[in-house]
Structures are given as structure tokens and as C-alpha cells.
Amino acid sequence: MTKTHLTLSALAAIACLLCQTSTFAADATVAQNDNLNAVLWHQTSVEFQATTIGAYMLGKLRLDQALTDKNWTALPDQKTGYQDLPPAVVLDVDDTVLNTTAYEAWNVAAGTSFSPKSWTDYVKAKKDVAIPGAVDFTQYAASKGVKVFYVTNRVSEEKPATIEEMKAMGFPFDDKVETFLAKKEQPDWTSAKSTRFAHIAKNYRVVLMFGDNFGDFTDKFNGTLAERQKEFEADAAHWGHDWIALANPMYGSFESAPFNSNYKLSPDEQRAEKIKALTPWSGQ
Structure with a gap:
């Protein structure tokens, strides 16, 4: 894909999101939401598009380097015996390859927050768009003979809709190798991903990893x-x-770090701990 095509596809993806969100009526009574500016930036800003395109362009450069160096691995635990394994890249899904801001925007506009049920309903509705640069990079990797794995904390119930959506966007999949590894598909495949990384590393040299968390x-x-x-x-x-x-x-693990992931705290208490974590200017 040429740079021109990449730019046009990125613009089309953002335009699609804007069409989705334009159905929200301006309502002065909508409750304040701590996530408003973050979702606005992620969903509408050119700066967001620039950062993701830049990240995936860097990925192409690093991939080319990795393919010339058999000692190159992205997994700290992949220490010996990997040099002659076929190369692979590992990517997270949500907000790494798929832009899920339609769900986040719905929560902001509706005054709600994440719940497993609403999230699964959203996934099955297939309203994501591709993160700018992601399809281009994964297709580039596949064209180089690199296996593309998606390691996600979406669960099995959400897998068919996600794969269907991603295939329609042009993300590469392999009919002979399971490359979409969802949470809890195996007993030890928890939200922590190292066991799935180890599963891939048995047969592949993992050269690059992408994520937003x-x-x-x-x-x-x-x-x-x-x-x-x-x-x-x-x-x-x-x-x-x-x-x-x-x-x-x-969203992400950064958000809960200030209150040490103590979700027994009320939202106001969590917010207070976040404010304490800031380093403000004294005003002088």
C-alpha cells in the first residue's frame, strides 16, 4: 500500500467514526465524564492518526532489520534455540489494531461505564474501525513471510465477530494456523499474556510486539x-x-496504578488518588 493509500484509508476510518458519533445529540445535561477529552482526542484528532501511522511505519523499519538478524527476538524468555524458527509479530487487538472508541464514546454520551455485557454487545455489533497504519503494517509483515498473531483479552464468545470484522478490513489470517489467541481459550490463558506469548514462541521467533498497554x-x-x-x-x-x-x-493499567488497583474505592476516592499522583506547578 502506498503512502497516499495509507493516508486515505486512515482518513476514511476516522470519517467513519465521526459518522457513528454524529448521532449523539448535543445535550447540556450530559454528566461530566473523566474520559471525555481522552476519547475526543483518540476519536477525532489528527495527532492521534499521526502517532499510530508513525508507530506502524517504525514497525516496518524494525521488521526489515529483524529479518536480517536471526538473533533478534522481542521475547526476553526466548533465550536459546529460536534463531532458525520462522519469524512472527504479535499484536494486541483493542486500540492497537481495532479502534474501539465508538464504545468509549457511547459510555461518555450515555453517562455509563464499562460492563462485560455492554462490551460484548458492542463487539458483536462490529462497529470498530482499523487503527490507522495497522492494516498496512500487518499486510506488509505477511508479505514478508512473517506470521501475524493477535493476542487479545477479548473472550471466545467475542472471537467470531472480531475475526469477521478484521478480515473485512484486510487484516491477514492463516487458515492453517490459529493466529487469534483469545483470553481463557486455554486454562492458563488469563488476562496476563505471557502464557500465550510462550505458546507462540514454541514454534516462532517473535521479532516485534505491538500494544497500547x-x-x-x-x-x-x-x-x-x-x-x-x-x-x-x-x-x-x-x-x-x-x-x-x-x-x-x-483506559489501561496506568489508570488504576495511583490507587493500587483497589476498586473497592468509590469513583470519587479513586479520582482523589489520581490527583495526589500528579506533580503540579506551584503557581509561582
């Missing part, structure tokens, strides 16, 4: 802000090299 790269994503920072710094050699992160200010 720390947990898309490592199981050490939970913890305090200080613990997460320490782990981030320990993984410094991976960022931008074989781990490529996309920005997502709407």
Missing part, C-alpha cells in the same frame, strides 16, 4: 506507580526497538 508486553504491568516505572526502565532496551507502544489515554 504495558500488559501487552509484560505481565509485570500491575503495581504502584513506582513499581511500574522501575519495570519500564528495566525494559528500556525494548521500547521502540522490538516493543512498539501506541498511545491510549482512555
Whole structure:
């Protein structure tokens, strides 16, 4: 796909989202929502499009480098015996390859929040669009003989609709190899993804990983802000090299870190802990 085609496809995807959200009537009585600006940025800004296209363009460059270096692996646990395995890339799904902001925007406009039922209903409605750059990158990888795996915390019930939607967008799949690995498909396939990474690593050299959340790269994503920072710094050699992160200010493990994932706290108490985590200017 040419750069011109990539830009046009990105614009078409955003235009599609804008068409979906235009049905929300302006209503001064809509409750305040902490996620409004994040969803607005993710769904409407050119800056968002620029960051994702840039991330996937970097991915192409890194992929070409990885294919010339048999010692290149993105998995810290893939230490020996992997050099002659066929190459693979691993991508998260939600807000890494599929833009789910229609669901987030619905929550903002309706004054609701995430629930498993509404999320599954949304997935089955197939209202996602492709993240700009994602289809182009995955097709590029497949054209190089690289196996493309999607490791997602969507569950089995949501898998058929997701695959149908992704195939219609042009994401590559393999009829002979299961490349869409959903949560709980195996007893040890929890929301932490390392067991699924290990499953892939048995037969493939994983050269690149993409995600929008720390947990898309490592199981050490939970913890305090200080613990997460320490782990981030320990993984410094991976960022931008074989781990490529996309920005997502709407949700993720970053959000619960200030209150140490204590969801027994009320929303107001959670917000208070988030404010405490900020480092404000003194005003002078």
C-alpha cells in the first residue's frame, strides 16, 4: 500500500467514526465524564492518526532489520534455540489494531461505564474501525513471510465477530494456523499474556510486539506507580526497538496504578488518588 493509500484509508476510518458519533445529540445535561477529552482526542484528532501511522511505519523499519538478524527476538524468555524458527509479530487487538472508541464514546454520551455485557454487545455489533497504519503494517509483515498473531483479552464468545470484522478490513489470517489467541481459550490463558506469548514462541521467533498497554508486553504491568516505572526502565532496551507502544489515554493499567488497583474505592476516592499522583506547578 502506498503512502497516499495509507493516508486515505486512515482518513476514511476516522470519517467513519465521526459518522457513528454524529448521532449523539448535543445535550447540556450530559454528566461530566473523566474520559471525555481522552476519547475526543483518540476519536477525532489528527495527532492521534499521526502517532499510530508513525508507530506502524517504525514497525516496518524494525521488521526489515529483524529479518536480517536471526538473533533478534522481542521475547526476553526466548533465550536459546529460536534463531532458525520462522519469524512472527504479535499484536494486541483493542486500540492497537481495532479502534474501539465508538464504545468509549457511547459510555461518555450515555453517562455509563464499562460492563462485560455492554462490551460484548458492542463487539458483536462490529462497529470498530482499523487503527490507522495497522492494516498496512500487518499486510506488509505477511508479505514478508512473517506470521501475524493477535493476542487479545477479548473472550471466545467475542472471537467470531472480531475475526469477521478484521478480515473485512484486510487484516491477514492463516487458515492453517490459529493466529487469534483469545483470553481463557486455554486454562492458563488469563488476562496476563505471557502464557500465550510462550505458546507462540514454541514454534516462532517473535521479532516485534505491538500494544497500547504495558500488559501487552509484560505481565509485570500491575503495581504502584513506582513499581511500574522501575519495570519500564528495566525494559528500556525494548521500547521502540522490538516493543512498539501506541498511545491510549482512555483506559489501561496506568489508570488504576495511583490507587493500587483497589476498586473497592468509590469513583470519587479513586479520582482523589489520581490527583495526589500528579506533580503540579506551584503557581509561582
